[in-house]
Amino acid sequence: MPSFRCKIGTSDGRVIEREFEADRRELLRESLVEQGFFVFAIRRRFQLPGRSPLRGGFGGRRFLSFNQELLVLIRSGLPIIKVLDTLLERMEPGRLLEVLREIREDVRGGSIISEAFGKFPQFFPHLYVASIRAGERTGDLPVTLTRYIAYQKRVEAIKAKVRSASFYPILITIAVVAVVLFMLLYVVPTFTQIYGDAQIELPLITQLLILTAEGLTKGLPILIPLAVAAFLAVRFLLSTEKGKLLFDRWKLKAPFFGTLQIDYALTGFCRTFSTTLVSGIPIVQAMQMSRGTLNNLILEGKLTQSIRRVEEGTALSAALEQAGFFPLLALRMIGVGETTGALSDMLNDVADYYEAELERRLDRLTTMIEPLMMVGMGLLVAGIVVAMYIPIFQLAGTAAR
Numbered sequence: 001m002p003s004f005r006c007k008i009g010t011s012d013g014r015v016i017e018r019e020f021e022a023d024r025r026e027l028l029r030e031s032l033v034e035q036g037f038f039v040f041a042i043r044r045r046f047q048l049p050g051r052s053p054l055r056g057g058f059g060g061r062r063f064l065s066f067n068q069e070l071l072v073l074i075r076s077g078l079p080i081i082k083v084l085d086t087l088l089e090r091m092e093p094g095r096l097l098e099v100l101r102e103i104r105e106d107v108r109g110g111s112i113i114s115e116a117f118g119k120f121p122q123f124f125p126h127l128y129v130a131s132i133r134a135g136e137r138t139g140d141l142p143v144t145l146t147r148y149i150a151y152q153k154r155v156e157a158i159k160a161k162v163r164s165a166s167f168y169p170i171l172i173t174i175a176v177v178a179v180v181l182f183m184l185l186y187v188v189p190t191f192t193q194i195y196g197d198a199q200i201e202l203p204l205i206t207q208l209l210i211l212t213a214e215g216l217t218k219g220l221p222i223l224i225p226l227a228v229a230a231f232l233a234v235r236f237l238l239s240t241e242k243g244k245l246l247f248d249r250w251k252l253k254a255p256f257f258g259t260l261q262i263d264y265a266l267t268g269f270c271r272t273f274s275t276t277l278v279s280g281i282p283i284v285q286a287m288q289m290s291r292g293t294l295n296n297l298i299l300e301g302k303l304t305q306s307i308r309r310v311e312e313g314t315a316l317s318a319a320l321e322q323a324g325f326f327p328l329l330a331l332r333m334i335g336v337g338e339t340t341g342a343l344s345d346m347l348n349d350v351a352d353y354y355e356a357e358l359e360r361r362l363d364r365l366t367t368m369i370e371p372l373m374m375v376g377m378g379l380l381v382a383g384i385v386v387a388m389y390i391p392i393f394q395l396a397g398t399a400a401r
Contacts (some may be wrong), residue, residue, distance in 0.1 A: 004028055009038035020121050022130070024241060028294065031126050034285070035118040064152050071145045080113055099123055103387045112136055127272060127289050135281035151275045158267060158355055166361040176380065183384050185220075188213035191388045202391055210386045241297075249294045261296065262325055263358045267351050268293035269303075270330075271328055274347035275302070284311055299325055316343070 004025065007017050022028035025042055032039050034143075067091070073083040084104040091097045095325075099120050107114040114133035117124040128148060135144030175358045192210050195202060202210070237243035252258045272293045277287035287307045293302050300322040309319040317335035320326045337346025 003044070005043045006032065007040040007042075008032055009040065010036075030288065031121065034126070034288075035129065036115070061156065062150065067145060067149050067152065067328065068214055071142060071149065074145065075142050080107060096123065126292075127276065130276065130285075130289055131279045131283055134281060138280060147275060147278055151271060154271060154351075154355075155194045155268065158358065159262070161359060161362060164266065165366050168366065169369050169373060172370070172377065176373070179377070179381060180384070183381070184213045184216050188384070188388060191215065195391055200394070202389055203387075203394075205387045209384065231280070245297050248298050251296065252298055256361075260297075260358065260361055260365075263354050263361065265294045265299055266330060267298060267358060268295070268327070268349045269352045270351040270354070273350065274344045277344045277347070283316065294385060298353075299323075 004020050004022060006016065006020055006028070007015065009015050012165040020028055020032075020094075025044065029039055029042060058103065065267045066087075069087060070083065073086055074080075078086070084100065084107065088097065088100055088104065089354050090099060103113075103116040103120070106119070112133075114129050114136055117132060118126075118129040122127075129148055131144050132141065135141035153394065188209060192213070220304075232367070238247055251261050254261075269290050271289040273286055277283065281289070284307060287303070287310065291303050291307070292299050294303060302325060306323045310316055313337075316338055317331050320334060323333050330353075331351075332348050333350050334343070337343035340346075
């Protein structure tokens with residue numbers, strides 16, 4: 001994710017410079033303004049592809065564990081300073097420990113906890129900070145944290161299912177590539193030397209296999225640097241907004257996977273949108289905060305247009321319909337939620353439905369692709385073995401005569 005160096009003014013009159021990560025400059029500016037900062041300048045920092053100047057941060061499960069500890073300590077009735085002190089005692093050394101110390105000093109100096117958390121968006125997402133702020137305003141911070149933890153558990157669960165569904169096909173692909181490379185780089189050259197010494201005429205399929213192995217062996221010193229250069233070029237392209245836009249458009253158009261992408265985006269958006277509404281955040285701001293969960297620039301752009309229509313007075317369901325990627329069922333359910341005043345509950349129902357659809361599609365994909373990959377791997381290896389042993393069978397037949 002791109003990194004930006006920002007010069008910002010705080011609510012107490014200080015001017016500070018900090019580094020933040022964000023997909024785009026405009027989204028970062030909006031996020032900082034919504035958190036109450038005055039933005040003087042935002043400069044992008046460039047680094048080698050795949051490297052980030054920011055270290056640390058929360059993994060999903062670590063962040064969940066942190067929030068569960070925070071909730072228990074707040075419910076125990078401890079003052080917030082004591083809560084932070086207890087968390088600091090349990091924290092391992094690292095950048096996160098330094099961040100929590102800074103947060104403790106800010107709170108000790110009079111800042112509210114949401115404002116202190118909001119200064120570190122690379123550790124604390126904007127949705128999380130907004131939920132904390134809403135809990136502070138209403139005086140029910142434990143309830144708000146409980147809702148956020150439940151939301152986070154659902155999000156982590158669906159991420160785990162996606163990772164689990166993709167793990168086995170990736171593992172099989174790596175195994176196939178490793179086996180084929182081993183046979184082409186080691187086994188085939190050994191047989192080639194044997195056939196060369198025997199001076200026999202080889203079948204066409206064996207000749208093609210030998211030529212492929214020789215070409216791969218001779219071209220390896222060139223292919224490896226080219227592969228590394230291509231990988232770095234793709235990484236750099238994807239780090240640019242234009243490259244990410246092209247990649248996101250391709251993901252939506254990909255057969256079968258495009259539908260998976262939309263179902264996944266809808267699940268995350270509706271779940272986040274519901275959580276922000278329950279926290280008491282206005283609908284337009286809630287949509288803006290939930291937009292990033294779509295994780296696709298094309299979908300985010302269409303949703304931005306829907307947000308503008310809602311600001312102009314259009315009904316939510318009508319505005320989302322004009323976005324063009326919300327299914328009819330989801331639109332009807334959201335329309336019912338608008339009419340009955342149960343929009344948050346209906347959004348959760350939409351998220352549950354498409355989460356179940358996503359699981360079903362992933363199960364079907366896994367069930368279909370695993371045997372196909374196993375059969376493909378078997379045929380490929382068997383083809384190489386047969387191509388190499390045909391001359392041996394011919395020699396045995398000639399000797400028998």
